[in-house]
Structure formats: structure tokens, C-alpha cells
Amino acid sequence: MKKVLWLVAGLLMTAGSSAQKDAFAEKLFENYSDFKEESITKRRIKHENVLALLEDLESDKDLQIQKVGESIERRSLHLISLGSGDTDVFLWSQMHGDESTATMAIFDILNFFNSDEFQSEKEEILKNLRIHFLPMLNPDGAEKFTRRNALGIDVNRDALRLQSPEAKTLKRIRDSLDADFGFNLHDQSKYYNAERTEKPATISFLAPAYNYEKEINEVRGNAMKVIVKMNEVLQQFAPGQVGRYNDDFEPRAFGDNIQRWGTSTILIESGGYPEDPEKQEIRKLNFVSILSALKAIASESYKAEDISAYENIPNNDRMLFDLKLKGLTYELNGKPYVLDLGVNRSENDLEGNSEFYYSGRIVDQGDLSTSYGYKQIDASGMSLEYGKIYANKINSENELQQLDAGKLLQQGYAYVKVEASMLDNKYSNFPLNLVSEDFEVNKGLQPGKDANFFLYENGEVEYAVINGFLVDPNKAESQIRNTLIYK
Incomplete structure (x- = not known):
């Protein structure tokens, strides 16, 4: 690693x-x-x-x-x-x-x-x-x-x-x-x-x-x-x-x-x-x-x-990111490109303005050699792939907690389909994002896009980036403060 x-x-x-x-x-x-x-x-x-x-x-x-x-x-x-x-x-x-x-x-x-x-x-x-x-x-x-x-x-x-x-x-x-x-x-x-x-x-x-x-x-x-x-x-x-x-x-x-x-x-x-x-x-x-x-x-x-x-x-x-990924490989239209990514996590106030939740987004990409990150990795040799949606719909909070989040992350899943009543909040404490039945992954790497993707090396998931948090799939629950809910 x-x-x-x-x-x-x-x-x-x-x-x-x-x-x-x-x-x-x-x-x-x-x-x-x-x-x-x-x-x-x-x-x-x-x-x-x-x-x-x-x-x-x-x-x-x-x-x-x-x-x-x-x-x-x-x-x-x-x-x-x-x-x-x-x-x-x-x-x-x-x-x-x-x-x-x-x-x-x-x-x-x-x-x-x-x-x-x-x-x-x-x-x-x-x-x-x-x-x-x-x-x-x-x-x-x-x-x-x-x-x-x-x-x-x-x-x-x-x-x-x-x-x-x-x-x-x-x-x-x-x-x-x-x-x-x-x-x-x-x-x-x-x-x-x-x-x-x-x-x-x-x-x-x-x-x-x-x-x-x-x-x-x-x-x-x-x-x-x-x-x-x-x-x-x-x-x-x-x-x-x-x-x-x-x-x-x-x-x-x-x-x-x-x-x-x-x-x-x-x-x-x-x-x-x-x-x-x-x-x-x-x-x-x-x-x-x-x-x-x-x-x-x-x-x-x-x-x-x-x-x-x-x-x-x-x-x-002003050259700091929450997360900087250096030199990763990104494929577009069949051609590989080398990119640095800068990811930040914004604070979103909750009702009463006393607490907040994070939303992580890509804020810059390209040559970021003059920038730095609170966390940064050399991602050279790694390829970026978008997160997948877990196929089985989850119908209750208890059923959700039975899922092995680490295992799902190791398999490249970033989203879980859930029953509509579980989408009422703005964020989730489960390590994968919760989505509606008709949700589709918005592919295309651009500043402003939500930061949910995986870094692969030799065909295996090396890191997950979930809601802007850099994650070792084996330690997901301790490394992600919150994920998002997409209706």
C-alpha cells in the first residue's frame, strides 16, 4: 500500500x-x-x-x-x-x-x-x-x-x-x-x-x-x-x-x-x-x-x-485541500490521463445551526504540484473507477446494519439502495451513501462533482474515497464521519 x-x-x-x-x-x-x-x-x-x-x-x-x-x-x-x-x-x-x-x-x-x-x-x-x-x-x-x-x-x-x-x-x-x-x-x-x-x-x-x-x-x-x-x-x-x-x-x-x-x-x-x-x-x-x-x-x-x-x-x-491525490490514472474515451485531484469537505449546518454534516467534492484537478493536502497520497500507478450501486434493496435500518460495509467497499460499492422512508435525512452514519431506487451514478470527473470513487492497483481496491474521506476499506467506520443521502 x-x-x-x-x-x-x-x-x-x-x-x-x-x-x-x-x-x-x-x-x-x-x-x-x-x-x-x-x-x-x-x-x-x-x-x-x-x-x-x-x-x-x-x-x-x-x-x-x-x-x-x-x-x-x-x-x-x-x-x-x-x-x-x-x-x-x-x-x-x-x-x-x-x-x-x-x-x-x-x-x-x-x-x-x-x-x-x-x-x-x-x-x-x-x-x-x-x-x-x-x-x-x-x-x-x-x-x-x-x-x-x-x-x-x-x-x-x-x-x-x-x-x-x-x-x-x-x-x-x-x-x-x-x-x-x-x-x-x-x-x-x-x-x-x-x-x-x-x-x-x-x-x-x-x-x-x-x-x-x-x-x-x-x-x-x-x-x-x-x-x-x-x-x-x-x-x-x-x-x-x-x-x-x-x-x-x-x-x-x-x-x-x-x-x-x-x-x-x-x-x-x-x-x-x-x-x-x-x-x-x-x-x-x-x-x-x-x-x-x-x-x-x-x-x-x-x-x-x-x-x-x-x-x-x-x-x-490558499493551496491546501482536505485530500490531495497525486498522479492517478484516469481513463477517458479509451485514453489514459494522469491527474492530480484536490478534494474538500464542506460543512452543512443542520437545523438550529448547532451541528453540521460534511459533503465532499472534487474542487480541482490537473497539475496540482504547487498544492498540498491535510492528507495526501502518491496515487501513481493507481486507476480511478466510479463507485457501484449495491444491487439488493435495503428495507430497514436493522437490515442496513447487517451489511458488511468493509467488504462492500473492497468490492467497489459506494452506494446502497434503500426504502424511501430511509431517505428522509440529509446524511447517514453508514459508511456507504444511501440512494433511491432510481438513482444513477453521475460519471464524469469534473470540479464540483461529489467525491465518491475508488483507487485500484493491480485490479484490487487500494483506497476508497467516500464523501471526500480517504478510506481503508477495513477501517471504514472509523474514517468516515458521515455519508450522504441521494433521493
Whole structure:
């Protein structure tokens, strides 16, 4: 069997011994479980989850919690403040409703400050800083787990017109605080990689430009220095997995304008990490890097960082697939061709927008030699064949479970005909797709087609690709999260 290259969780390791280690960050990383807010472990969090956490925090006498606004649909916006220092730091999250990684990390950070650990470090931070968190700026978008707000606009493009109440609140809080530092906390696609490498851009940074010329004044320079420090920290735990976001000036965006208004602004984008669909590892990296940044600001140690190191952070690139197959043989009109395939799995929200299922599709094919995959195989010498439909109709769930899925996959079956009442759901947990009696396999390899096919070598099934998941037929149930139902 050809070797499968996996970008697995083992990427999260200590960097080379030549890198200077940050002891505070290392201890935070090792003890993260002491601070993780266990009531939220999935990205699709709602306003009610935030309210419950705020209610729990109300007993903490060191925190000040105040309602500072409302969304279009009248969901409350809250600011959490702590510390007594002269330097104001403002962190806001979930401006886009489906970007919640840092929202989870904020509550981990609040647990850190409410703990009995790290007393000397906390004393230094809180004595020198006044820290303010706005943990869910777009609760209406969060309710539907969608980017835009109830008006259908991108709040991050409303810094000039200020049409939405969410944007007005963000502007008013920034102005009232006249914050020295701002952290603009987002998520980006998991398909971004650190430029010209196979490693995902797990965290990406940007010190936004404040004009078209992309000039660097003291305000923007300080943001760059903080980013340099955060990158140094992250290299200890996710070496090579940090990217730098494009800094073209966007005059409507909040990050660019807040930089222009005099707040040193750090954009953090949480991207992808292998086998981490709910971004819990990335949440941990947010926790460590943000606290490390707060400590650097409190001690003013960031001032010693070299701005030129900011430019050495690799650019973001978007050259990752969930699955990349290299050099497979595909026959068309009697002629063999050699193709690479790129396959991605999209998330489809279920009713209530709290859970999802996957649908896997071919998104690119041809020469993909400049691309990478979270999973990738050298398929040279293998031929692609479409999945077959199992001939016997299945009439009940019990009858379906009696089938030997592994054996069917070894024989090249990707679909099972089932009784009509079994087609009411959108997905199935059985390792083969469920189809209606009149279903026909849509043959023809094109981007956009569902990813259900087999790789043969020497006449035998070497791999199955079912709903975009690469499958060893002997381990199908553990390797496929869900299949699809075709009516």
C-alpha cells in the first residue's frame, strides 16, 4: 500500500532547540487544561452560551461587566473589563458570526485571571494594563452561524457608514477607551497554508495598514512588534504554521481604521489544524499567544522586538485541500490521463445551526504540484473507477446494519439502495451513501462533482474515497464521519 502523508496532530510540537523558548508561554501551554472553559467545546456557540458564562463571572469582584449595546435583533453586547493599569487593551471577537475560536479563548483567558496560578505574572499584567473584552460582537450572525449580521452586511466593512448597531457599538467603545492596543479576533479558512509549504496557516497575523501607502508609524510599528513576539511564542508549539495576512489597505474595514485612529491593532486569524474540526487546538494557541502578548505589553518587552522580523513571517497562501491525490490514472474515451485531484469537505449546518454534516467534492484537478493536502497520497500507478450501486434493496435500518460495509467497499460499492422512508435525512452514519431506487451514478470527473470513487492497483481496491474521506476499506467506520443521502 502506498504511503499516506498525514498532517497530524503531531505537528503541535516544540520547535528546534535553537529557538529561544518563552518560559511563561511554555507553562501556559502545559497547564492549559486548568483554564479551559469546559462548558463550550464547539464552534457553533450562541448568545445564550455567552450570557450563561457572563452570569457565572458576575461574582468575580475583579471584573466589571456592562451592557454596551444591542444587535439588530436586540441581543445584548457586553464589555468585560479588568486591571488597573494606564495602558488600555481592547479585544473584540466574533465580528463575523461564524468565527468563534477566539470567543472560546477569551473565556479561557478570563478563567486564567480568576485562578490562583501565575500570581506574579497576573499581578504584572493587571497592574500595568486595563483589559477590555467584547466577546461576541455579532450575536445575530452567531445564532445562524453565518458571517454577516441580520441586515446582511459584513460588520467589518461598516467602519465608515456605521449603519449597523454592532458597528456603532464597536466604534463608540474604541473611542471611549482610546485604547492603546486592539486585538481584532477572527477565523479564516482552513485551506490557507504558510506560503510555499504544506503546513496550514493555523494562526495568521496582520498589523493592518492605515493608508494606501502602507506606511509604518509608531502606532502600526508597535502592532508589528507585538506580532513578532506572538510569532516567536507560536513557533514553540506550532513551528512553521504561522502566516501573515495581506496588508492591502481597506478603507471600510475596522482594523485599518482603528489603526488609523491611533490604536495599535493586531489582527489574529484562526485557520486550520489537522484533525481539529472544532478548533480546540487553535483555541489553545490563541489562549497562549494572547496572554503572552498581554504580558509583553505590560512589561513593555515588545519594544525590543525587531520590526523587520514581521516581514519574515510567510504570507498566507490558499493551496491546501482536505485530500490531495497525486498522479492517478484516469481513463477517458479509451485514453489514459494522469491527474492530480484536490478534494474538500464542506460543512452543512443542520437545523438550529448547532451541528453540521460534511459533503465532499472534487474542487480541482490537473497539475496540482504547487498544492498540498491535510492528507495526501502518491496515487501513481493507481486507476480511478466510479463507485457501484449495491444491487439488493435495503428495507430497514436493522437490515442496513447487517451489511458488511468493509467488504462492500473492497468490492467497489459506494452506494446502497434503500426504502424511501430511509431517505428522509440529509446524511447517514453508514459508511456507504444511501440512494433511491432510481438513482444513477453521475460519471464524469469534473470540479464540483461529489467525491465518491475508488483507487485500484493491480485490479484490487487500494483506497476508497467516500464523501471526500480517504478510506481503508477495513477501517471504514472509523474514517468516515458521515455519508450522504441521494433521493
